[in-house]
Amino acid sequence: MTRDQLFEQIKTKGSYLCVGLDTDIRKVPKHLLGEEDPVFEFNKRIIDATKDYAVAYKPNTAFYEAMGSQGWESLRKTLEYIPKDIFTIADAKRGDIGNTSGLYARAFFDNMDFDSVTVAPYMGSDSVKPFLDFEGKWVILLALTSNQGSHDFQRCELKETEEELYERVMKTSMEWASPEQLMFVVGATRADALRKVRSVAPDNFLLVPGVGAQGGSLEEVSANGMNDKCGLLVNSSRGIIYASQGEDFAEVAREKAKELRDEMAVYLERYLG
Numbered sequence: 271m272t273r274d275q276l277f278e279q280i281k282t283k284g285s286y287l288c289v290g291l292d293t294d295i296r297k298v299p300k301h302l303l304g305e306e307d308p309v310f311e312f313n314k315r316i317i318d319a320t321k322d323y324a325v326a327y328k329p330n331t332a333f334y335e336a337m338g339s340q341g342w343e344s345l346r347k348t349l350e351y352i353p354k355d356i357f358t359i360a361d362a363k364r365g366d367i368g369n370t371s372g373l374y375a376r377a378f379f380d381n382m383d384f385d386s387v388t389v390a391p392y393m394g395s396d397s398v399k400p401f402l403d404f405e406g407k408w409v410i411l412l413a414l415t416s417n418q419g420s421h422d423f424q425r426c427e428l429k430e431t432e433e434e435l436y437e438r439v440m441k442t443s444m445e446w447a448s449p450e451q452l453m454f455v456v457g458a459t460r461a462d463a464l465r466k467v468r469s470v471a472p473d474n475f476l477l478v479p480g481v482g483a484q485g486g487s488l489e490e491v492s493a494n495g496m497n498d499k500c501g502l503l504v505n506s507s508r509g510i511i512y513a514s515q516g517e518d519f520a521e522v523a524r525e526k527a528k529e530l531r532d533e534m535a536v537y538l539e540r541y542l543g
C-alpha cells in the first residue's frame with residue numbers, strides 16, 4: 271500500500287486507528303477455548319467487529335511466537351483474514367547483520383505478506399537496508415518508544431550536535447529511504463517530543479502506540495503529530511481487545527474502536543479541514 275492509498279483509507283474511514291492484535295491465550299474468553307484455534311477465532315471476531323473503524327492492524331509477534339508453531343499458524347490465518355485494503359504491521363522489532371536481516375524480511379514480506387515490519391535501528395544501516403529491498407513494503411523504525419526505558423539511550427544527548435540519539439536515528443535513516451517506505455515508531459506517552467519529531471520528519475508516517483492502557487493522550491498526539499496527510503497511525507491493543515473478557519468482548523471492542531474513531535474524526539476535521 272502506498273502513502274497516498276493509506277491517506278485515502280484514513281479519509282474514507284475518518285480514522286487513523288491501528289488495532290493491536292496482542293492476543294494472549296490466557297486472556298481469550300472461556301467460551302472460545304474449546305475451538306480448534308482459539309487465538310484465531312478471537313482475532314477473527316475482533317477484526318469483524320472493528321474493521322469499519324480501523325485502517326491498520328498490528329499483531330505483535332511475541333504473542334504468537336510464545337505459542338510455538340501453533341502461534342505462527344494463528345498469525346498466518348489472522349493475516350489472511352484481514353481485509354486487503356487494511357494496512358498490516360508485523361510488530362516484530364527485528365534487525366541483525368545484513369544476511370540475517372534479509373531472512374527476517376523474507377519471513378514477513380515473502381513467506382507472510384505483511385505490508386510492514388517494525389525494525390530496531392541499533393545495529394545500523396546494514397541491518398535495516400535488507401528490509402528496504404522489498405518494493406511496496408514498509409519499514410517502521412523504532413525512534414522514540416513509549417516505555418520508561420526509552421530514556422536510557424534514546425534521549426541521550428550527542429555531544430557534538432546536541433541532538434538526542436533518537437533524532438540522529440531518524441535523520442540518518444531518512445538518507446536510506448523516502449517517506450514512501452519509512453515510518454517511525456513514536457510513543458503516545460512522548461507527546462511532548464512530537465513537535466520535534468515532526469520538525470525532523472515532516473512527511474513520514476508515525477506509528478504511535480501507547481494510547482489506552484499506557485495512558486497516552488490521543489488529543490495531544492493529534493495536535494502535535496499530524497501532518498497534511500494525517501501522518502499518524504495510532505495504536506491501541508489492550509484498550510480495545512480486552513475491554514471486556516466476557517462473551518460480549520467483540521461488541522465492546524467495537525464500541526471502544528468506534529469511540530477512538532469518533533474522536534479521530536474530530537481531529538481530522540480540525541487539523542486537515
Ligand SMILES: O=c1ccn([C@@H]2O[C@H](COP(=O)(O)O)[C@@H](O)[C@H]2O)c(=O)[nH]1
Nearest residue numbers: 330415416417457479483484506507508
Ligand atoms: O514504543 C513502543 C513500541 C511498541 N509498542 C507495542 O505496541 C503495543 C501497545 O499495546 P497497548 O496494549 O495498547 O499498550 C504493544 O504491542 C507494544 O509491544 C509499544 O507499546 N511501545
